[in-house]
Each structure stands twice: as C-alpha cells, then as structure tokens.
Amino acid sequence: MKITKDLYQGSLALLTDFYQLTMAYAYWKSGKAEQEAIFNLFFRKNPFQSGFTIAAGLEYVIDFCNSFAFNKGDLDYLSEMKNSDGTVVFETDFIEYLSEMRFTCDLEAVEEGTVIFPHTPLIKVKGPLIQCQLLETALLNITNFQTLIATKAARVVFAAKGDAVLEFGLRRAQGIDGALAASRASFIGGCSATSNVMAGKLFGIPVSGTHAHSWIMSFDTELEAFYAYAEAFPEKCVFLVDTYDTINGIKNAIEVGKFLREKGKEMVGVRIDSGDLAYYSNIAREMLDEAGFPEAKVVASNDLDEHIITSLKAQEASIDVWGVGTKLVTAYDQPALGAVYKLAAIKDQNGNWEPKVKVSQQSIKINIPGDHDVIRFSKNGKAVADMICLKEDLAKKNTYTIIDPIDPTKRKKINGEYIEQTILLKSIFENGTLVYDPPAIEKIKENTQKNLQFFDKTHKRLVNPHIYPVGLEEKLYQLRTDLVFKMKNYDNE
Ligand SMILES: Nc1ncnc2c1ncn2[C@@H]1O[C@H](COP(=O)(O)OP(=O)(O)OP(=O)(O)O)[C@@H](O)[C@H]1O
Numbered sequence: 462m463k464i465t466k467d468l469y470q471g472s473l474a475l476l477t478d479f480y481q482l483t484m485a486y487a488y489w490k491s492g493k494a495e496q497e498a499i500f501n502l503f504f505r506k507n508p509f510q511s512g513f514t515i516a517a518g519l520e521y522v523i524d525f526c527n528s529f530a531f532n533k534g535d536l537d538y539l540s541e542m543k544n545s546d547g548t549v550v551f552e553t554d555f556i557e558y559l560s561e562m563r564f565t566c567d568l569e570a571v572e573e574g575t576v577i578f579p580h581t582p583l584i585k586v587k588g589p590l591i592q593c594q595l596l597e598t599a600l601l602n603i604t605n606f607q608t609l610i611a612t613k614a615a616r617v618v619f620a621a622k623g624d625a626v627l628e629f630g631l632r633r634a635q636g637i638d639g640a641l642a643a644s645r646a647s648f649i650g651g652c653s654a655t656s657n658v659m660a661g662k663l664f665g666i667p668v669s670g671t672h673a674h675s676w677i678m679s680f681d682t683e684l685e686a687f688y689a690y691a692e693a694f695p696e697k698c699v700f701l702v703d704t705y706d707t708i709n710g711i712k713n714a715i716e717v718g719k720f721l722r723e724k725g726k727e728m729v730g731v732r733i734d735s736g737d738l739a740y741y742s743n744i745a746r747e748m749l750d751e752a753g754f755p756e757a758k759v760v761a762s763n764d765l766d767e768h769i770i771t772s773l774k775a776q777e778a779s780i781d782v783w784g785v786g787t788k789l790v791t792a793y794d795q796p797a798l799g800a801v802y803k804l805a806a807i808k809d810q811n812g813n814w815e816p817k818v819k820v821s822q823q824s825i826k827i828n829i830p831g832d833h834d835v836i837r838f839s840k841n842g843k844a845v846a847d848m849i850c851l852k853e854d855l856a857k858k859n860t861y862t863i864i865d866p867i868d869p870t871k872r873k874k875i876n877g878e879y880i881e882q883t884i885l886l887k888s889i890f891e892n893g894t895l896v897y898d899p900p901a902i903e904k905i906k907e908n909t910q911k912n913l914q915f916f917d918k919t920h921k922r923l924v925n926p927h928i929y930p931v932g933l934e935e936k937l938y939q940l941r942t943d944l945v946f947k948m949k950n951y952d953n954e
C-alpha cells in the first residue's frame with residue numbers, strides 16, 4: 462500500500478473497534494437499532510496531575526460525523542467477513558442497512574480551547590442507539606489525544622510565562638496522524654508555531670524553525686556554515702551555536718550578525734541545544750548584548766518540558782524562545798487521557814427517557830445518568846464552580862448545592878451572588894445537520910488563553926494544584942444514588 466495514495470480511501474467509518482460493529486448488528490437484529498439513546502464522553506482525572514484540562518479535537522469530530530458513511534470498499538470488506546464455520550458475520554440485509562446509514566444525531570460539545578474538568582461531558586450524543594454506538598471509538602480516539610496534547614501544551618506555555626514556545630515534535634511523534642493532530646492541539650494549547658510544514662498547510666498554523674547540526678557539519682567550519690546560511694536566509698538567521706563549542710559558536714554568530722547588519726539585516730538570534738542551558742544562555746545573552754545585539758533572541762531546545770522550563774526560569778536563564786518537541790507531542794509523562802463514552806439514558810417504548818447507570822466497585826467509575834447540561838458559575842470574572850445538572854433543571858433556581866460525584870461529603874452552596882452563568886455544552890449538530898460554525902484555529906487558541914484567565918492561578922500551578930469544584934446538582938445526585946441502589950438491589954436485601 463502507498464501511504465501517500467489516500468490511506469483512508471475516503472472513509473473513516475471502519476475506524477472503530479470490531480465490537481462496535483457486532484453490537485450494531487445485534488441491535489439491528491433485536492430491533493433496537495433506532496431506539497433513541499444519550500451517550501456522554503468525559504474523563505475522570507485531569508492528565509499530568511494538572512488542575513485543569515483543555516478541550517480539543519471538536520473540528521475533527523465534526524468532520525467525522527459529517528462524512529460518516531460506509532463506502533463501497535467498507536461494505537465489501539464487511540460482507541466478506543467470515544465466522545470460523547465459514548458463514549458470513551454480517552447478513553446481506555444488515556450490509557444494506559449500513560449502506561444507507563447517515564449521521565442523524567444531535568450532538569452537543571464544549572468548544573475547543575475550553576477549560577474543563579473531570580466528570581463534565583465534553584461531548585453528548587443523542588440519537589439512534591446504533592449510531593451513537595458506532596461513533597464511540599472514533600470520538601474517543603480523536604478527543605482523548607488532542608485534549609491531552611492541548612493540555613500539555615498549555616502547561617508548557619504557562620511555564621514559559623509569555624515567551625514563545627515552538628513545537629518541534631514531528632520527528633518523535635506517534636506516527637503521521639499523531640504528529641499532525643499533536644501540532645494542531647499544541648497550537649490550540651498556546652504554542653506560537655510548529656516546525657511541521659504539513660500541519661502548517663492543513664491547519665493554517667504558522668511554521669517556523671532554525672537549522673540543524675547537519676548544516677554546520679556539511680561545511681569545513683562553523684563560520685563558513687553561518688555565512689552561507691546568512692546568504693540564503695538573511696531575514697531568518699537563528700544560528701545553532703553548539704555543534705562544536707558553544708562559546709565559540711556564539712562568537713561566530715556575532716561575527717556573521719555584524720556582516721548581516723552591514724547589509725541592512727538583523728540576525729534573529731542563536732539556538733542552544735545541549736549542555737547547561739541556564740549557563741550557556743546567560744553567557745550568550747552577555748556576549749550578544751556586549752556586541753551590540755540586545756534584540757537578538759536566545760532559543761533553547763533539548764528535551765524540554767514544563768518542569769525543566771520552570772527550573773530554567775527559576776535559575777534566571779536568559780532564554781527568550783523555547784523549542785519543545787518529544788515531551789510535548791508524545792505527552793511523555795502521561796501518554797493517554799482515558800476519556801470514556803457511556804450510555805446515560807435511553808428512550809423507552811412509551812417515549813420516556815430512562816436514565817442509565819453503570820454500577821462499579823470503584824465509585825469513580827459510576828457514570829452520571831440522564832440528559833445533562835453543565836453550568837459554569839463565576840463571580841467578578843473568575844470561575845467559582847461547575848455544576849452538572851439535568852437539562853430540565855437548567856436555570857430554574859437562584860441557589861444550588863453541588864455535590865462532589867465521588868465524595869458526597871464535599872458540597873458547595875452556590876447562591877445568588879454568583880450571578881454569571883455560562884452553559885458549557887453548545888449545540889453542534891441537530892438531527893445530523895451542522896448548526897455550529899467552527900472558529901478559525903487562531904480564534905481557538907485565543908479562546909484557550911481567555912478561558913485560562915478565567916481561573917484562579919491556584920488551579921493553574923503545575924504541581925499540586927488547588928482542585929476546582931465540579932459537582933452534581935442535588936436532584937441529579939439523588940437520581941444517581943437511587944439508581945445505584947436500585948441496580949444493586951438494595952431495596953430487596
Ligand atoms: N540548567 C538546567 N537546569 C535543569 N535542566 C537542564 C539545565 N540545562 C539543561 N537541562 C536539561 O537537562 C537535560 C540534559 O540532557 P542531556 O544530558 O541528554 O543533554 P546534553 O548533555 O546536552 O547532551 P546531548 O547533546 O545528548 O543532548 C535536558 O533535558 C535539558 O533540557
């Protein structure tokens with residue numbers, strides 16, 4: 462197969478776990494396929510021990526749902542699947558049914574760049590059971606990864622305290638799609654640019670970069686290499702100074718910087734990619750200032766993450782721009798988010814919604830039943846708590862008690878003084894029709910920063926953050942408790 466020749470062959474409908482298709486077949490066989498259901502996509506813990514998470518991936522989800530259809534190749538593949546006894550897995554009428562299936566659900570979601578917390582639905586899908594089920598794996602695949610990377614990027618950018626962060630991860634990312642999605646999510650999380658040119662082309666992200674050691678090594682001397690680069694890119698000269706001897710490299714950069722200045726151009730700066738970055742960046746700053754280049758930037762790279770950047774800041778390193786690759790795009794310290802997609806309600810034969818709960822030994826794994834909305838309460842421009850409530854109870858009261866979904870002894874009263882309320886779930890599709898205009902990626906990035914400013918700094922610190930309160934409205938909490946007792950048959954004991 463040629464990967465450059467349309468790997469996905471125009472359809473992502475089979476980007477799913479086999480069990481979604483076997484369940485789909487069984488729903489169809491048992492006459493349940495069109496029964497209406499509600500599923501929620503949510504996670505149970507912020508990644509990286511962070512105090513917050515940044516939602517990302519919605520534009521991919523929109524595209525996935527909009528183009529959801531089994532094409533001829535997909536249907537041929539499914540119709541040829543055989544059981545061990547040689548019979549077909551899926552009968553012809555089911556293949557026919559799949560061939561006509563289009564996305565007709567309602568879908569609500571938090572917008573990309575929104576700060577979100579555990580238990581809150583990021584996406585809610587309402588529609589025929591079979592469709593909701595068939596979306597599960599792809600929606601999780603898309604949302605888990607981009608949300609994870611956007612959060613990591615937001616942490617790295619937070620550590621850089623306003624300095625530019627360049628995403629350099631392509632070479633170490635998890636494959637082709639992982640790299641592209643990571644570049645997109647890193648930009649949403651706050652990176653200024655990517656080295657990934659294809660991500661630049663596909664998503665409209667600014668591309669940027671310096672040069673590699675190989676450029677220097679291809680010449681007899683570093684100085685020759687710098688001069689040649691300056692001839693080729695007089696506007697874009699960031700000289701990589703650590704190939705042989707960093708201090709000598711800075712001297713050479715200064716010499717070529719003076720040459721550029723004579724031609725009316727300014728060198729952009731130097732990059733340091735090894736050794737003690739605090740020590741060498743301070744030396745570089747001193748030498749550049751003394752030589753009359755106070756505007757020249759010091760770029761640093763080499764296995765950076767939010768913790769090393771924080772340490773380098775504390776050491777008063779003179780670094781202006783941070784190149785961050787591997788540890789960002791691979792989410793090195795936590796490679797998966799762990800969001801799940803759970804059935805929350807199903808419509809019975811009389812047209813009534815029946816809330817559904819999965820009972821687990823671990824209370825963190827008990828889902829939240831019903832059709833929800835999520836309200837963010839704020840006071841004087843600062844978020845104070847999020848409440849998950851039944852949609853029918855939305856905005857009915859002035860005073861609420863929210864109850865922690867894991868520890869019911871943790872409660873918070875929300876009263877009239879918190880007058881600002883934001884509804885987090887936005888309508889994206891209605892009956893399969895897109896009713897949302899996805900913002901440009903620059904706007905999403907701005908949304909992330911605006912959202913983050915809305916939260917107290919205690920929730921944003923990188924280590925041991927203050928936990929932001931998210932709770933269930935009392936009636937919803939009671940509904941869940943009653944259902945758990947019912948499913949555990951407590952009443953009969
Ligand atoms: N002053 C510093 N404080 C904390 N961490 C630092 C400091 N300077 C560099 N680092 C980090 O320490 C690690 C150094 O790793 P390593 O020893 O592999 O690099 P190196 O000595 O420069 O060698 P290489 O050329 O193989 O990259 C990197 O993650 C780098 O970002």
Ligand SMILES: O=P(O)(O)OC[C@H]1O[C@H](OP(=O)(O)OP(=O)(O)O)[C@H](O)[C@@H]1O
Pocket residue numbers: 629630632633673734762763764765784785786787788
């Ligand atoms: O360190 P990261 O955060 O992943 O940033 C990207 C790294 O990629 C390049 O290194 P390269 O692959 O040329 O090898 P190197 O590690 O030997 O410098 C660059 O010089 C950075 O060090």
Ligand SMILES: O=C(O)c1cccnc1
Pocket residue numbers: 629630656669670671672673762784786
């Ligand atoms: O442009 C750079 O400096 C760059 C790009 C990718 C990886 N490392 C560095």
